[in-house]
Structure formats: C-alpha cells, structure tokens
Amino acid sequence: MAEGCKGGLWRQVIRRRGCLDELLVDACSVAELEEGRPKVVKVKGREITVIQWRDEVYAVRNICPHQTQSFKGAHVRPGFASKPGGVGELSMDQSEPVLVCPVHTWSFNLRSGQCTVDESLRIRRYDTAIEDGRLLIDVSS
Amino acid sequence: MTDSARPSDVARSAIDSGIFHEWSSTLTLTPYMEPAWRELVTRKGDRGGPLRLATNWLYRNPMHGNKAADSYPAQGIPGSDREMLAKRPGDRLVLGYDEGLLATGFAYHYLSRAAVRAANDWTIDQWLGHDPRFYGLVLVSTGMPEEAAAEIRRVGTHERMVGIALGANGLGLPFGHPAYHPIYKAASELKLPIVIQVGSDAMTDMIVPPMAGGLATTYAEYKVLGGQPSMTHAVSLITEGVFDNHPDLRVLMLGCGVAWLPGFLWRLDWWWKTNKLEAPWMQMPASEYFLRNMRITTYGFEWPREPERLIRALKTIPKIEDLLLYASGWPNADFEDPDGVAARLPETWRDKVMHGNAQAFFRWPATASTGGPTKRKLSSESR
Amino acid sequence: MASYTGPIIDLDIHNKWKQESDVYQYLPKQWREYAEAWAAGKPPTAEGAVRSVGLRPPNLTVGSLLPNAARLVSSFPADGSLPGSDYELLRDQILDKHNYWRAILNHDLGEYGQHMNQYFGVELCRAANEWCMERWLPLDERLYAVIVVPTSMPLEAAKEIRRLGSNPRLPAVLLAGNGFGKPFGDPVYHPIYEAAAEMGKSLICHVATDRPGPQITEVGGLASNGIVYSSQISQGAMHYVTSYIVHGVFEKYPTLKVVFEEFGTAWIPAVMWGLDRQYELLRHESPWVKRWPSEYMHDHIRVATQPFEESPDPEGMIEVIRAAEGMEDMLCFSTDYPHLTFDDPNYIARLLPAEWHSKIFFDNACDFFGWQKDAKAAFGVKSSAVGGA
Numbered sequence: 057m058a059e060g061c062k063g064g065l066w067r068q069v070i071r072r073r074g075c076l077d078e079l080l081v082d083a084c085s086v087a088e089l090e091e092g093r094p095k096v097v098k099v100k101g102r103e104i105t106v107i108q109w110r111d112e113v114y115a116v117r118n119i120c121p122h123q124t125q126s127f128k129g130a131h132v133r134p135g136f137a138s139k140p141g142g143v144g145e146l147s148m149d150q151s152e153p154v155l156v157c158p159v160h161t162w163s164f165n166l167r168s169g170q171c172t173v174d175e176s177l178r179i180r181r182y183d184t185a186i187e188d189g190r191l192l193i194d195v196s197s
Numbered sequence: 198m199t200d201s202a203r204p205s206d207v208a209r210s211a212i213d214s215g216i217f218h219e220w221s222s223t224l225t226l227t228p229y230m231e232p233a234w235r236e237l238v239t240r241k242g243d244r245g246g247p248l249r250l251a252t253n254w255l256y257r258n259p260m261h262g263n264k265a266a267d268s269y270p271a272q273g274i275p276g277s278d279r280e281m282l283a284k285r286p287g288d289r290l291v292l293g294y295d296e297g298l299l300a301t302g303f304a305y306h307y308l309s310r311a312a313v314r315a316a317n318d319w320t321i322d323q324w325l326g327h328d329p330r331f332y333g334l335v336l337v338s339t340g341m342p343e344e345a346a347a348e349i350r351r352v353g354t355h356e357r358m359v360g361i362a363l364g365a366n367g368l369g370l371p372f373g374h375p376a377y378h379p380i381y382k383a384a385s386e387l388k389l390p391i392v393i394q395v396g397s398d399a400m401t402d403m404i405v406p407p408m409a410g411g412l413a414t415t416y417a418e419y420k421v422l423g424g425q426p427s428m429t430h431a432v433s434l435i436t437e438g439v440f441d442n443h444p445d446l447r448v449l450m451l452g453c454g455v456a457w458l459p460g461f462l463w464r465l466d467w468w469w470k471t472n473k474l475e476a477p478w479m480q481m482p483a484s485e486y487f488l489r490n491m492r493i494t495t496y497g498f499e500w501p502r503e504p505e506r507l508i509r510a511l512k513t514i515p516k517i518e519d520l521l522l523y524a525s526g527w528p529n530a531d532f533e534d535p536d537g538v539a540a541r542l543p544e545t546w547r548d549k550v551m552h553g554n555a556q557a558f559f560r561w562p563a564t565a566s567t568g569g570p571t572k573r574k575l576s577s578e579s580r
Numbered sequence: 581m582a583s584y585t586g587p588i589i590d591l592d593i594h595n596k597w598k599q600e601s602d603v604y605q606y607l608p609k610q611w612r613e614y615a616e617a618w619a620a621g622k623p624p625t626a627e628g629a630v631r632s633v634g635l636r637p638p639n640l641t642v643g644s645l646l647p648n649a650a651r652l653v654s655s656f657p658a659d660g661s662l663p664g665s666d667y668e669l670l671r672d673q674i675l676d677k678h679n680y681w682r683a684i685l686n687h688d689l690g691e692y693g694q695h696m697n698q699y700f701g702v703e704l705c706r707a708a709n710e711w712c713m714e715r716w717l718p719l720d721e722r723l724y725a726v727i728v729v730p731t732s733m734p735l736e737a738a739k740e741i742r743r744l745g746s747n748p749r750l751p752a753v754l755l756a757g758n759g760f761g762k763p764f765g766d767p768v769y770h771p772i773y774e775a776a777a778e779m780g781k782s783l784i785c786h787v788a789t790d791r792p793g794p795q796i797t798e799v800g801g802l803a804s805n806g807i808v809y810s811s812q813i814s815q816g817a818m819h820y821v822t823s824y825i826v827h828g829v830f831e832k833y834p835t836l837k838v839v840f841e842e843f844g845t846a847w848i849p850a851v852m853w854g855l856d857r858q859y860e861l862l863r864h865e866s867p868w869v870k871r872w873p874s875e876y877m878h879d880h881i882r883v884a885t886q887p888f889e890e891s892p893d894p895e896g897m898i899e900v901i902r903a904a905e906g907m908e909d910m911l912c913f914s915t916d917y918p919h920l921t922f923d924d925p926n927y928i929a930r931l932l933p934a935e936w937h938s939k940i941f942f943d944n945a946c947d948f949f950g951w952q953k954d955a956k957a958a959f960g961v962k963s964s965a966v967g968g969a
Contacts, residue, residue, distance in 0.1 A: 428802030460846020
C-alpha cells in the first residue's frame with residue numbers, strides 16, 4: 057500500500073473504449089469504503105455494490121441473479137480452488153476475490169462477474185476509477 | 198418362465214445386470230481355500246459343522262423368505278443350481294450375489310477375505326467357463342480396502358469378470374471416504390465398473406443402520422427404505438473426489454430404487470452450490486458426475502399401481518433412459534422378467550435399458566464393444 | 581407462472597432468544613442454577629462457543645462451514661443479537677412484507693429435549709414454552725407457536741401437551757429430534773400422540789439433530805461434508821412416514837395429522853409408490869395396515885414446501901408433483917425464515933401453477949390446523965375459495 061494515502065489506494069487508469077469516453081459517474085468517497093465490506097450506492101438510477109479489496113475497487117450490479125436479492129450485507133473472501141486431480145487439497149488466490157451473496161451464499165468472481173457455482177450466471181460488473189479521493193463508476197461498461 | 202415358452206426378442210437380447218449365483222455351503226468354497234483356512238473353516242468333527250462364512254441380514258421376508266417360490270432347486274439354495282440359472286432369459290447374465298454378499302460383511306475380516314478369494318476362484322472355475330452367457334463380478338471384502346484392491350488385481354484380469362461387487366460397508370463409512378479409495382484405484386486400473394447393492398448396510402455386523410431415523414420394524418419398510426445408504430454413498434463418491442481421481446470409473450446402484458432420483462439430483466446440486474468449498478476439487482456440478490458416472494437398475498423400481506406415473510416423474514431428467522439398466526433380481530421373490538419390464542418402458546427406451554446401457558457399462562471381453570462414459574448436464578438444454 | 585397476493589400461512593419460522601437467560605428465567609431455581617453455573621461470572625459467549633450446557637444440545641460439525649452461521653445476513657439485528665430474536669425485523673421482512681395471515685413459530689430448533697441430561701431437557705421444554713407464550717405470542721396476533729416437548733421422555737411430553745393444549749395459539753406439538761433412535765411411529769412415542777389427539781393438536785415434525793451419538797439423520801456412515809449431509813436430509817422423513825403407517829398411529833388416533841418440515845418434498849412419490857407396492861407384505865407384517873399406505877398419506881401426512889427442490893427447468897419439479905396423484909393437496913407453504921435455505925414467497929409463487937396457489941399457500945394449512953372457522957370469520961368465504969383461485 058502507498059504510504060500517506062488513506063486505505064492505501066492508488067489512482068486507477070481510466071480506460072478508453074473506441075472513440076467514446078466512458079460515462080464515469082461519481083459514486084462515493086473512497087474514504088467511506090472498508091476493505092472487504094460491500095457498500096451499495098445508487099448511480100444513475102441503478103443500485104451498484106462497490107467493494108474494496110486489496111488495493112482495487114470492484115463494482116457490480118446490486119442484484120443476485122439467483123433470486124434477485126440485494127447484495128447488501130454480502131462479504132468478500134479470496135477465491136478458493138483445487139488443482140484438477142488435487143482431491144483433498146485447497147489453494148487460495150487473493151487476487152481473485154469472490155463476493156458471497158448474503159442470502160443463499162452463492163459466490164461471484166469479482167473480477168469477471170462469473171458465478172462460481174453456476175456457469176450460466178454472471179453479474180454485471182463495471183469499470184471503476186479513482187480521482188481526488190472519489191470513486192467513479194463507468195456505467196457504460 | 199418355463200422351458201417350453203419361446204423367448205421373445207426382448208428376452209433373448211436382454212443383458213441381465215443383476216442375477217444372483219450363490220454357494221450352498223461353505224464346503225462349496227473350501228476346495229478353493231489355502232489348507233490352513235480350509236481346515237479352520239471345515240471343522241471336521243466339530244459339532245457345529247462347517248463355519249458359515251456369512252453375517253446375517255437384518256431383515257428377511259416373512260411371507261416366503263426372500264426367494265421366488267419356483268427358484269428352489271432339488272438341492273442347495275436358490276441361485277446355486279447352474280442349470281436353473283442357465284435357463285434364465287437374456288443374452289448375457291452378469292452373475293452377482295445376494296446371499297453371497299453376506300460373506301463380505303463377516304466380522305472376522307481375514308476370514309472374510311479368504312471367503313471372497315475362494316468365491317472368486319470358484320466362480321471362475323465352476324461358472325464362467327460353463328455357459329457363454331455367464332459373466333462374473335469380482336467379490337471383495339471392503340473391511341480392508343487394500344486387500345480388496347489386491348483381490349481386484351488378482352482376479353479382475355480374467356476376461357469374463359466384467360465388474361466388481363462392492364458388498365458390505367465394511368468400515369461403516371460412506372463409500373466415497375478416502376479409506377475406500379484404494380478399491381477405486383484398482384478398479385480404475387483394470388477398467389472394471391463397480392456395483393453397489395441394496396443391503397450393503399443391512400447386515401447384522403454393520404455398525405451403520407440401513408435406514409434413517411432408527412431401525413424399521415417390517416421387511417416391507419426395508420424394501421422401501423433400503424436404498425437410503427446408497428443415496429449417501431452416491432453423494433459421497435461424487436463429493437469426495439472418486440470421479441475426479443477416476444473420471445472413467447462407473448458405478449451401478451442395484452436394487453436401490455429410482456423414484457427418489459429427480460429430487461435427489463436437484464437437491465444435490467443445490468447443496469453442492471452452497472457447500473462448494475467443502476469439495477473444491479469438483480470440476481462440474483454434482484449432478485453431472487451422477488449422470489456421467491452412475492447408473493441404476495430397473496430391479497428395485499418403485500412401480501406405482503399405474504406404472505406410467507413413475508415414467509412421467511423420471512422423464513424430468515434429460516435422457517434418463519441412458520442411466521437405467523435392466524436387472525432381473527432373480528432368484529429374489531420380487532424378480533422381474535425382461536418382457537414385463539420392457540412392456541412398462543417407453544418404446545424409445547427399450548433397447549438402451551434392456552441391452553445398450555449394460556453393453557456400455559461393464560468391461561466385456563475384447564470381442565464386445567464398450568464406450569467410455571460421456572459428460573452430460575442435468576438441464577434439458579444439453580439435449 | 582403467476583404471483584400470489586392472497587393470504588399466506590407460513591408453517592415454519594424460527595424465533596430465537598436474545599440471550600439464553602431469556603429462557604432460563606422460566607426454569608425452576610435448581611435447574612436455573614444448573615444452566616447458569618458454568619457461565620456465572622464470565623463474559624457472555626457467542627453462540628457456538630464452548631459451554632457446558634446451553635439451549636441447544638451439542639451438534640455435529642457437518643454444516644459448520646456454511647457462511648453467516650447459515651442465516652440470512654439481513655436477519656442479523658443491528659444490536660448484534662441473534663437472527664430470529666428480533667420481532668421488528670421478522671415483522672418487516674416477512675409478516676408485513678407479504679400478505680401473512682398466520683405463521684408458526686418453531687423455535688430454533690426446539691430440540692431442547694435432546695440434551696444428554698434428559699431431565700434438564702424436560703425442564704427446558706417447559707421453560708421454552710413459557711418463554712414463547714409470554715415473550716412472542718403477545719407481540720402479534722398473526723403469530724402462533726408449537727408446544728415443544730422432550731421426545732426422549734414421552735410421558736413428560738404428554739403431560740406438557742395436556743398442560744398447554746387448551747391454548748388455541750399453540751395448535752401443534754413439535755417433534756424435533758428423535759430421542760430414542762427409533763422412528764416416530766414407534767409405540768414408545770404413542771403417549772405423545774394420545775395426548776395430542778386428546779387435546780386436538782396437530783403434529784409438526786421438523787428436521788433436527790438427533791441425540792449426539794449415531795447419526796441417524798442420514799445413513800451409510802457419518803457424512804464428512806455438508807453436501808452429503810444436507811442433500812440427504814429427506815431420509816429421516818421417508819422412514820418416519822412409513823413408521824406412522826406400520827405402527828398404526830392413524831388407526832389408533834384417526835384425527836391425528838403430521839406435517840414434515842424442512843425435509844424437502846420430492847421424496848413423497850418414492851415412499852407412496854414404494855409402500856403401495858409392498859401392500860400385501862405390509863398387511864402380513866403389521867396388523868394395523870388396513871388401507872393403502874397412499875390413502876393414509878393423503879389423509880394424515882402433510883409436507884412443508886421448504887426447501888423446495890429447484891429443478892433446472894422449473895417445470896421439472898411441477899411434473900414430479902403431478903406424477904404423484906394428489907401430491908399438491910399434501911403441500912403446505914413454509915419459508916424457514918431466517919435460515920439461509922429460506923424460500924421467498926414470491927419465488928415459490930412463481931414456481932407453482934396458479935391453480936395450486938391458494939391450496940399450498942393457505943387452504944391445506946388451514947385444514948391441517950382446523951382453522952376453517954377462523955378463516956371464514958376473517959375472510960367471509962369458505963376457506964377453499966380464499967385467494968381467488
């Protein structure tokens with residue numbers, strides 16, 4: 057973590073897609089974010105869950121595709137996996153955090169939005185950027 | 198079915214995946230034992246007579262024993278007469294055991310091992326060469342899994358041994374528990390499928406009961422509930438990585454019922470999704486392992502008074518007809534001849550259930566073709 | 581599939597204490613001292629922490645990996661107390677959020693009688709009944725509760741049923757956990773049924789941990805992971821149903837009805853068809869089997885819908901229900917709030933055919949508890965017409 061920055065976040069690169077700028081919308085102050093604790097914000101009429109995890113900030117649509125419940129109160133953990141053939145073994149990947157739905161505990165890879173227990177399900181994820189201590193969400197992504 | 202009845206096409210081409218051959222007396226097996234065990238077991242002069250190499254069933258049918266009325270030979274127990282078995286309908290008869298499974302649950306496990314060794318040698322010697330339609334299952338004693346694995350390797354190479362009869366739950370653990378894994382390793386090496394049979398947990402020397410909620414009072418309840426341990430065994434095999442270690446291993450549930458299957462698969466997936474961290478090595482949903490690696494016999498079906506109701510329920514599983522194998526259950530009292538079973542199946546299912554699925558399941562000698570298990574999904578989009 | 585806006589009866593809500601002393605205060609002095617001796621002078625421990633006694637008997641560890649203590653995160657009160665202990669949350673999240681007419685409080689899980697010390701278990705059941713009557717029932721007229729009883733002491737259980745049975749807000753007796761390692765139809769439990777029948781109470785059999793010892797919730801050996809354990813939870817109910825028939829419970833007590841909760845529903849056809857197939861044998865083995873088992877099941881057995889089996893194509897589960905004739909008449913809606921296996925009423929309504937809605941959300945439960953008169957008074961129509969289906 058960079059010294060002197062609250063929460064140790066550094067500036068994220070703003071991506072450009074084609075000739076169009078993304079629609080970056082101010083969501084909240086970065087200082088409000090607590091590591092691993094999702095926060096639901098309302099941005100351009102839609103509810104988005106934002107999560108800070110290990111120096112990155114993720115944003116996903118606040119609807120679990122299982123039974124359309126909110127992610128409010130969800131928690132985040134590292135991804136767990138096992139190598140094929142590694143019966144009985146467990147390995148952990150801190151760089152692939154997973155959001156655990158607070159209702160039926162289905163989990164979603166925050167990087168890709170992919171549901172880890174049902175490959176047909178995915179949650180909508182948004183690109184984010186940080187500017188002057190504010191979290192910006194690209195609602196067009 | 199009498200000698201003079203002409204078998205139908207269905208009867209002639211059926212593969213019977215569950216027909217039971219038995220030894221009548223310990224002395225049938227003693228010639229195949231090592232001298233010291235033979236001596237111990239024969240007990241010449243002992244008032245008790247030869248040692249019965251078997252534990253006991255907790256439940257027995259009180260109306261007419263567990264065997265069909267006309268299956269009793271002039272001498273010996275039902276299933277012990279080779280000529281009677283040879284008259285049973287079918288193109289191939291996979292000779293498993295019913296009473297013989299009791300040897301696998303015998304408490305003195307070294308003797309149990311001696312018994313199954315002798316049973317396998319006796320089967321090879323007295324049965325497998327004597328009718329081109331006879332095939333065998335390797336009998337193993339699960340109380341010592343490494344010994345069971347050794348037995349599989351010892352006789353499993355015989356080309357007319359087409360599978361393994363798993364028998365008793367010797368350790369009182371779900372069959373997927375790592376303690377049992379040596380058995381699956383050996384089975385997989387020899388490409389032999391496994392048969393799990395109702396009754397694995399219903400012997401007196403088992404420490405696990407055969408139904409949940411305490412012991413049932415009637416044999417009739419046992420007929421309805423006796424498949425319960427096998428349900429646990431199936432989920433255990435799937436979640437403890439047996440099919441991840443051995444993707445080609447196939448397991449047949451014999452006599453365990455089927456009407457519970459739709460809800461079982463749906464509930465299994467729900468809990469796999471919720472408890473996925475307890476089996477992180479699983480590569481696909483739990484139900485897909487079941488569809489790929491497990492099969493179920495028609496013997497044990499809970500046929501309603503209107504049989505089509507069961508078919509209707511089963512059709513909720515895509516391609517369920519690929520999972521079912523005909524088995525007569527002869528000489529048990531509730532055995533079912535091939536024509537009777539085929540008549541209750543949708544026409545499009547008949548060839549698979551009566552013949553094709555068994556063709557793909559067992560390890561037939563080189564002349565018979567087999568295919569490996571294919572991966573399938575539970576939802577109908579996979580059709 | 582349509583939504584359902586008619587009145588709901590929920591057969592399974594789990595209410596809880598804020599702290600254990602809430603219940604202990606109703607114990608007689610000697611047993612209160614027994615309950616609180618270990619904790620005396622020590623800081624309060626979180627649920628599940630090591631303790632010598634407690635309101636829940638020692639449990640299996642299978643299932644302990646479930647996140648959020650196997651509860652809906654939204655049901656955790658802000659003050660840090662336990663899910664199910666806060667009436668306002670329960671009211672807002674369930675009773676008021678949906679069109680609730682009545683709901684059954686089943687405690688969490690009401691297995692007080694399963695303590696190793698069965699005498700303590702007896703006292704706890706009485707205390708818990710007092711706690712529930714005094715601290716929950718007055719909060720909301722929609723709340724009804726069960727008479728919790730120690731299944732390992734059937735004569736004491738019978739006493740408790742007779743003590744409280746005249747209270748109409750306690751319409752059922754809860755059987756949670758098998759005290760003897762015998763199926764619930766066994767004659768050892770019959771004093772419970774005699775008392776229940778006498779007092780006009782129904783029976784609720786809810787899945788619960790059995791006395792520590794041989795695991796009899798599912799068989800084949802002790803499950804080593806939660807997938808095996810939870811997916812096989814139906815096994816107990818399958819046997820309990822057969823045992824009620826085989827031991828003639830419904831012949832002896834023809835007015836008795838039992839609802840099985842949190843065991844799932846898709847096992848019903850297997851038991852119904854399997855038992856009917858053994859009809860001849862059953863009649864040979866049991867002097868009390870006088871009718872087809874399926875008839876006993878239709879007349880006396882009900883099954884709560886939660887956890888409703890989720891088939892990949894929602895039609896699948898409906899097909900299974902249709903395949904077994906009359907099975908929709910046996911189903912009674914339940915949520916299991918606040919557990920994580922919670923079934924949302926709107927979700928279930930969408931899964932069920934509209935023509936089954938009023939039956940499953942209301943009529944079947946109304947009949948089960950004998951509430952037809954109350955329903956008529958509340959809605960002014962015959963109960964089967966409520967909900968407009």
